[in-house]
Amino acid sequence: MPLPFLTPRELLVTGDLKHEPEDFIVEEIPAYEPTGEGEHLYLWIEKRDISADFLAAHLARVLNMNRNDLGVAGLKDRRAITRQWVSVSASFEPQVDGIERDDIHVLKSVRHGNKLKTGHLRGNRFEILLRTTEQNAYKTSLELVELVNKTGVPNYFGDQRFGIDRSTLELGYELLRGTTSPAKIPFKKRKFLMRLALSSVQSDLFNQVLAERIQSQTIHKVLMGEVMQVRETGGVFVVEAPDVDQQRFELGEIVPTGPLFGPKMKAPIEAAAEVERLILEKSGLEMSHFEKFSKLTSGARRPYLVWPQELQVRAVPEGLWFCFSLPSGCYATVLLREFLKGEPACE
Numbered sequence: 535m536p537l538p539f540l541t542p543r544e545l546l547v548t549g550d551l552k553h554e555p556e557d558f559i560v561e562e563i564p565a566y567e568p569t570g571e572g573e574h575l576y577l578w579i580e581k582r583d584i585s586a587d588f589l590a591a592h593l594a595r596v597l598n599m600n601r602n603d604l605g606v607a608g609l610k611d612r613r614a615i616t617r618q619w620v621s622v623s624a625s626f627e628p629q630v631d632g633i634e635r636d637d638i639h640v641l642k643s644v645r646h647g648n649k650l651k652t653g654h655l656r657g658n659r660f661e662i663l664l665r666t667t668e669q670n671a672y673k674t675s676l677e678l679v680e681l682v683n684k685t686g687v688p689n690y691f692g693d694q695r696f697g698i699d700r701s702t703l704e705l706g707y708e709l710l711r712g713t714t715s716p717a718k719i720p721f722k723k724r725k726f727l728m729r730l731a732l733s734s735v736q737s738d739l740f741n742q743v744l745a746e747r748i749q750s751q752t753i754h755k756v757l758m759g760e761v762m763q764v765r766e767t768g769g770v771f772v773v774e775a776p777d778v779d780q781q782r783f784e785l786g787e788i789v790p791t792g793p794l795f796g797p798k799m800k801a802p803i804e805a806a807a808e809v810e811r812l813i814l815e816k817s818g819l820e821m822s823h824f825e826k827f828s829k830l831t832s833g834a835r836r837p838y839l840v841w842p843q844e845l846q847v848r849a850v851p852e853g854l855w856f857c858f859s860l861p862s863g864c865y866a867t868v869l870l871r872e873f874l875k876g877e878p879a880c881e
Contacts, residue, residue, distance in 0.1 A: 537741060538748045539872055540688050541681050546875035547674050549666030549853055551867075555583040557663040558614035560866075562607060563656040563859065568619075572647035574605070575624045578617065582637040585612040589620075589638065596633050597626045605650030608658075608862065617641070621650035657843075657861040662870070666853040675847045675854055678873050685754070686789075686839035687872050688744055691737035692865035697730075703738055706731035710823040732830045735819075736794040743792045743813045744838050753790075753838060756780040760806030761835050762788045770800050770835050789837045796824045796833020840864050 552558050568576040581589055586609040594601045605621030624645055633640050664671075696703040708714040709731060719727050747753045756762070756779045763770050765788060773779050782788045793799060793810050802810060814820070824831040842858040849855075860866060871877055 535745075537688070537690055537745050539875060540685055540748060540753070541678055541872050543875055545674055545678055545681070547664065547666060547671040547678075547854065547873050548668055549664040549671070549874070551662065551664060551870065552613040553663075553665050555613055555615050557665070558611060559661040560610055560614055560616045561659045562610075562616075562618040563659055564607070564619055565654045565656050568644040568646035570644055570646075572645045573624050574621045574646050574649050575627055575630070576644050576646050576650065577620045577622065577630065577633070577640050578642045578644075579620050579633075580615065580617045580639045580641055581610070582615050583613060584637050586610055592635075592638065593620065593622065593633065597622060597629050599623070599626065603649075607650055607652065607655040619650055621646065653862060655862050657859055657864070658866075659859045660856065660866045662856040662866060663850070663852060664854045664856065664870070664873070671854055672847070672849040675873060679845055679847055682842065682845060682869070682872060686841045687869050688748060688753075689837050689840040689864060690741050690744060690868045692867045693877060694865075694867075695737045696734050702727075702731050703734045706733075706735035707817075707819075709827070710735060710819055728827070729830050732827055736796070736831060736833075739813060739817060739819075740792045740794055740836055742817075743810055746809055746813065747790075747792075747838060754783075756783050756790065757802075757804075757806045759804030760802045761791045761800050763791050763835060763837055764788055765837075772800070772803060773806075786841075789839055791835035792838050794834040794836055795819075795821065796831040797821065797828050799833030800835055836863075842869055 579589070586606075590601050590604055590606075593599070593604060599622060603623065607619060610616035610618055627643070630640055630643055697705075705714070705719075705727065709716065709728065716724055716728055744753075756773055756776045758773060758776050760773050761770050762773055762779060762783070765786065770791060779788060783790070795814060801807065824833065840861060842860055845856075845858040847854050847856050856870070858866075858869070860869070867877075
């Protein structure tokens with residue numbers, strides 16, 4: 535079923551995304567800057583219309599290194615211009631010039647003491663062109679910016695999380711239900727595909743619980759027993775005094791969270807627990823299914839809502855130019871679907 539929107543359906547603009555790679559610019563916001571000393575070399579790389587997989591293969595080939603030794607904080611879009619840190623052993627420093635291509639550039643290199651790991655980023659900064667000729671597009675977009683700044687946007691996982699025709703998601707459900715086994719996945723791809731497939735199930739179930747909270751119009755209501763996150767620190771706690779925490783939520787101090795099911799997930803109680811239990815039951819899964827793959831599905835909480843930082847829209851001859859930043863793990867396409875009232879094309 536289509537995921538519900540948080541902003542009114544009648545407020546929408548139409549247009550095209552990613553017509554050219556230059557229409558979608560993503561720049562990583564690192565968690566820290568490299569120090570200039572150490573056994574690892576951080577490369578600030580810009581790529582154009584290149585997938586994350588192609589970039590990794592290219593670096594491994596040029597530097598004659600194992601792809602597993604490559605450090606990245608996050609994967610970046612293909613149909614885009616992206617800038618991000620990548621780490622390799624400092625022993626490859628003399629070979630860095632060989633990385634250059636027309637569509638891949640090393641903008642700078644700096645040494646650091648540790649390998650870059652997944653999640654070592656604060657977020658991403660986006661500049662996105664929506665090509666549109668709609669007469670009222672700019673006026674409508676300004677109304678939506680005002681709404682989004684107040685209500686936030688649903689922190690859904692984007693469709694790219696689930697694979698082509700949701701094939702990755704289907705594999706994940708089959709693994710958890712026991713209708714297929716890891717042994718049936720080619721060995722070279724097994725570790726990567728299992729992690730991707732199992733996390734896609736967690737993502738799908740999160741989306742379903744979030745959709746239910748929006749449809750029931752409780753997304754901005756703090757429920758007894760639900761798990762809230764302190765926005766500044768990331769710490770989580772179970773609600774015992776809804777009236778008190780409702781005020782904190784409205785002040786922007788805390789945000790409700792949804793489930794990434796797994797044995798280490800902090801669980802809600804009372805009314806909030808019932809919503810999550812029903813979604814899990816409907817999927818044909820139980821918590822015990824995630825325990826079978828506990829190293830890959832340990833479980834966590836994810837905020838239901840996200841507020842983009844410095845969200846701006848300006849009119850340009852080609853249409854609308856969006857500028858904003860999002861925390862790590864949040865999707866620009868999910869923000870844009872609130873403007874388009876449909877799923878943006880993702881390549």
